[in-house]
Amino acid sequence: MAKLNWGMIGGGEGSQIGPAHRLGALADGHFNLAAGALDHRPEVGRAFAQSLGVVPDRAYGDWQEMLEGERNRADRCDLVTVATPNSTHFEITKAFLEAEFHVLCEKPMTMTVEEGEEIVRIAERTGRICAVNYCYSAYPMIRQARAMVRNGDIGKVRLVVTNFSHGHHADAVDADNPRIRWRYDPATAGVSGQFADCGIHALHMASFICDDEVEMMSADFASTIPSRVLEDDAMVNFQMSKGTVGRLWTSSVAIGRQHGFDIQVFGETGGFRWASEQPNQLIYTPLGGRTQIIEKGENGLYDDAKRLSRVAIAHPEGFPLAVANIYCDLADAIRGEKRDGLPTAPSGLRSMMAVHTAVASARAGGTWMDARPPMFR
């Protein structure tokens, strides 16, 4: 099977996210890095792309140049990844979708609900894939969890409880560190801090596993480090369309929680929990029965869980391969095998709607508000 051509925008030397995408795209041999505009400094970006094996005429200085260069090539990129600063995601994603490229956009897909709706419409119109990198949902055991819910293994879901709380922004002295400060400053981060950064991963996960969407939401935000304008801790209650009750806590001052992303789902006939620091187990309890450990790689897993695992039971697979799983699903989808686990533009839109709704609710003292994007009401 011929490799697909892959292009990347952003993710230059020294970025965290660049290597994660490159490993994700390359690890399983589906893609080769054919083009790139990797840095906001054109020459630096061109040089870095070439050091990664990109041929000189596809090592671009900026995304506009790349769009022009790739648009009409016979061997043009099959997929473009957008891993630039948050505020630029919309513009770049829109341009490449309109030029009929498939796109994988880093989260958040946009900064406003209106932009999100626009991306959804463009993706629909062009028929291109606009994936959003909610990579946690690509862990095999999360796919197993979703399949279990869909197959009724835990009955109707009553309750979902999820946390994404770490302590890496807990140092008040460090609050002025530019690498941290921008996240809590409306000028750079927009309307929300921690909820927009981590909370939407958790909210997406709740929707993803429950195979349902958030309808109503009530939020409480706190800036536990007083100098921060935006929240560093948030609690969000929500209700989903099928009646599921949701609880979501996210924090960046929870010292001692390293990654701190976990989810618990409780249905009429069973419950399970998963934690991102031990991603290869799903802890499941049937109603009235004993707690069981479902292991990645065990016999009898659902198809998605099987397909997205590479090594035998109890050989752990970690975060970079969850990202790689997104690329596996993308490769399959581009080649014509639809992968409905792939998070796409509607998910990106719903996240943005959730951010704006949570902010409004928190400002109104926790009033319950409609969290559905206008176009989906």
Next chain:
Amino acid sequence: MAKLNWGMIGGGEGSQIGPAHRLGALADGHFNLAAGALDHRPEVGRAFAQSLGVVPDRAYGDWQEMLEGERNRADRCDLVTVATPNSTHFEITKAFLEAEFHVLCEKPMTMTVEEGEEIVRIAERTGRICAVNYCYSAYPMIRQARAMVRNGDIGKVRLVVTNFSHGHHADAVDADNPRIRWRYDPATAGVSGQFADCGIHALHMASFICDDEVEMMSADFASTIPSRVLEDDAMVNFQMSKGTVGRLWTSSVAIGRQHGFDIQVFGETGGFRWASEQPNQLIYTPLGGRTQIIEKGENGLYDDAKRLSRVAIAHPEGFPLAVANIYCDLADAIRGEKRDGLPTAPSGLRSMMAVHTAVASARAGGTWMDARPPMFR
């Protein structure tokens, strides 16, 4: 040191709570069971008391008889435990306090805030101890946690997050089981179900460890099993007087959580977490440092943690001995050594105020409300 005389009301044959109190009172040799009115059926109670070694004239048919019988004895009870149905706690506790007995009352201390305020006043006036059995707070590692907060080991507390969520009432078929149904029926349980049953343990624990009191509260209640009038799942946000933000989730439909009581406390310079299923460890992380496991019995623990442990490091001590620790503190207090870790009437009152405030807030869609008892404003 002579043993203290102990009397018990309720906790008859077949009750869960009776054996826990008897073990708690007897285990360390501080008390002997001198008197009892153990059953609502007078003859059954008298016979059972005698089978436990109570002399016939102190094996009473009901609490009124016991009050009369004990009131004027030279060797009258030093302590009376009230372990009767919830709705009778107020009346019995009041009567024994007024007769100048020390009392240990099961939770909830009362059913209304007004009753709670009355008990506080009587205890103050008589100078008698009115303890309330928030026994989890007597685990050595909880005393360690409280001492760490008081000593500034984690700095000012920014955030406390606590859960008390189990799955033992999750079977819809079982919802009609009388042992479960009464908890969700206002006629028997009062205004609140799960929050009043388990939530107040968690809320007390948050106040206890943080050495602070809840001021404001916002609640969301759900009856995830639709036939239930009262909530089986609740989320409560709160603020404490020193500015600490609180998050409390309690549920009885969380299948797979067996006991499900845990607490995380995050301060300016450190954080820790504790879980009731592994109560002998406190997991502590200093800001910028590595997570450490503080073990019951290790060298250098604070006094309360040392005093309330019986066996060497890594020899677990469990729930029954946490109850016994309450009796140790009571024995010390009765003998004149004040134990400020002992939960007393003001804590019982605050719990009741919290229950009524949470109910009102949930009914009002999550509006923030003052959760301080009127007498403490």
Next chain:
Amino acid sequence: MAKLNWGMIGGGEGSQIGPAHRLGALADGHFNLAAGALDHRPEVGRAFAQSLGVVPDRAYGDWQEMLEGERNRADRCDLVTVATPNSTHFEITKAFLEAEFHVLCEKPMTMTVEEGEEIVRIAERTGRICAVNYCYSAYPMIRQARAMVRNGDIGKVRLVVTNFSHGHHADAVDADNPRIRWRYDPATAGVSGQFADCGIHALHMASFICDDEVEMMSADFASTIPSRVLEDDAMVNFQMSKGTVGRLWTSSVAIGRQHGFDIQVFGETGGFRWASEQPNQLIYTPLGGRTQIIEKGENGLYDDAKRLSRVAIAHPEGFPLAVANIYCDLADAIRGEKRDGLPTAPSGLRSMMAVHTAVASARAGGTWMDARPPMFR
């Protein structure tokens, strides 16, 4: 049910083991402390016994005095606990058994195999119970494990692997501390250090759960702190009469293992593991199936596991109540209800034979040797 009269020898003020026995005997209300010879200093022992509520004429100065005083009383002790220094266990136990008292002896029951055989014969002849305090075997989940093996739930047992390795004697500087040094000095400890101290608990546990006895044994001993004459680390391989292979590691220099006692049992159709630091769970895996967590207090446990638990599922019960379970079994046995889980003199004898066999094997470079006591061959 009238309480039984209990007498104690040793376990005076300041000892670790005295409080554990008193709590064990008193917690469930089966015994009262009727007599005692608690200290090697007669006056100190008499005073301490009286402070614990023993009447003056049963507060003895030494064990001989106690034997004389109790021998002919109508209300003489129903049970005598021997918690004196190891080298005196044989003499005292023998004397009380011959006077037809039931005895609970601390481990090791004797210092030699010959003494062990003598105790077995005396117990048989007098029909008195001679229990030995292998208290770990009285945890509910260990009783569950044993019942599972007996009921064939894991098929024929192929393999048992057990460790009792802690790090509390790892400080070379501390090796001269008299509280530690005596354990590694043949003059005080006999032929073996760590294996005799902790290893025999593990070996007893293996036999207890597998319901089988050790036949052959090969040992490797090491003194990892060179100043020690006796071993502080030992590995023992063994074979049991039904063909089970055994592996036992015990160490006192395993820094970071706090208690460090665990056991894994593997049969033809399943396996399980248990660890003393989380004693309320038994982790079970059926052949070809998922790992399950068996919880103390869950529905459907075997009788012994049910009977020896006091509080509901997920309310932990710890080490002191495992000791109390030994006393529960003793109370039942004295009252005529046979408890076959109670470890008795043959177990004490087999431990002593194991110690001497392991020492001989280690000296011979690991040669396999017969570990059956001569009287049981």
Next chain:
Amino acid sequence: MAKLNWGMIGGGEGSQIGPAHRLGALADGHFNLAAGALDHRPEVGRAFAQSLGVVPDRAYGDWQEMLEGERNRADRCDLVTVATPNSTHFEITKAFLEAEFHVLCEKPMTMTVEEGEEIVRIAERTGRICAVNYCYSAYPMIRQARAMVRNGDIGKVRLVVTNFSHGHHADAVDADNPRIRWRYDPATAGVSGQFADCGIHALHMASFICDDEVEMMSADFASTIPSRVLEDDAMVNFQMSKGTVGRLWTSSVAIGRQHGFDIQVFGETGGFRWASEQPNQLIYTPLGGRTQIIEKGENGLYDDAKRLSRVAIAHPEGFPLAVANIYCDLADAIRGEKRDGLPTAPSGLRSMMAVHTAVASARAGGTWMDARPPMFR
């Protein structure tokens, strides 16, 4: 930096090990798959290689053809991986080394000690790298552990205890399954079953972390499924050159242990433990201090641990990236930056010597024997 040319022998379609090597080689962009002889069926291998992007004239039918084809190319392979059946490793590795290719050989490097010594000599003579895929040693936290030992962070190592015990060959019915049976049949597996398969990983790890070599060894082997000629359970005691005592248990009938590879190292001033199922944490306890959790990605790790991690703290990295770390070290070494963590031919030789010594010792009833390869005595 230009990619290195990589060739692979074996690891055809359907093999477990082929994808692991491809992911390992490709994930970080160091290598491209330039040549391959992937299957024992020439045409199948050629087709498969081409499907992976190998150009037709480098898609070989067997290793001899590949050797001839690559030997004189200007762009010949920089590295050849040997992932063929065990009994062919020696011949192929030898041939490529002699032709001055760098080689990564799967374990076991050879089937005899003599062959192992020959490979060591050839590698020395040619100056080529002969790496052996002890990939567990490339986990970041194992590199951290080794660096801690080297830096004296736990003092002189007294004791190392390691287990590699799973339950995936525990089904007696399944013992005739050809995928399992060959491992216990001398005709296919050689002199040892489970010890040669998994035990040598654990033994290598002990040497690797302790930075020391095994000198003496005593073994006990068991075939717990009686139809097996070779052992499915083994216990090995060993001594290392600096005096460290070792204990190694390996089993394939330990039902419920999924991967079951762990190691504990105890020194004079501290100890640590690591388990392959949670490979991103190293649990460390300083003498007299609290147990600490060292996290992959935390600040202040030693260089090797830092270098071989790709994503931030608490983002797990799993088994496939441990294999990738071997390829990272190889790429660095080929480019001239020596990586002393890379396991090479002497390690492969020592493993083979250990296998033969353990077999001999077990046959002799556990006699201690010299486990040093003759050439290293």
